[in-house]
Amino acid sequence: MTDITVIKIMREALMVAMVVSAPILGIGMLVGLIVSIFQTTTSIQEQTLTFVPKILAIFAAFIFFASWMMHTLINYTKGVFMMISKIGAG
Secondary structure (H helix, E strand, O other), X not given: OOHXXXXXXXXXXXXXXXXXXXXXXHHHHHHHHHHHHHHHHHOOOOHHHHHXXXXXXXXXXXXXXXXXHHHHHHHHHHHHHHHXXXXXXX
C-alpha cells in the first residue's frame, strides 16, 4: 500500500463524512436562523425556544435522510473492503 493510496482513502473518508452530515447540519442551521429571526422580531429571549425546534428538526431530518445516509456509508465501506481485498490478493 503506497502513501498515495492511504491519502486517497483518507480524502474519500472525509468527503463521505462531509456529504453525509451536510443535510443534518444544514437543516439545523436553517432552523436556528429562523428561530433567531423570530426571537429578534418578537424580542423573546428564551433559551429553550432555540433548543427545542432545532432538536425536533434535526430528528425529523435524520429520519428523512437515514436511508440515504446508510446507503452512502455502505457504498463507501464496500469500496474500502474491495480495495483491501485487492491489496491482500496482490
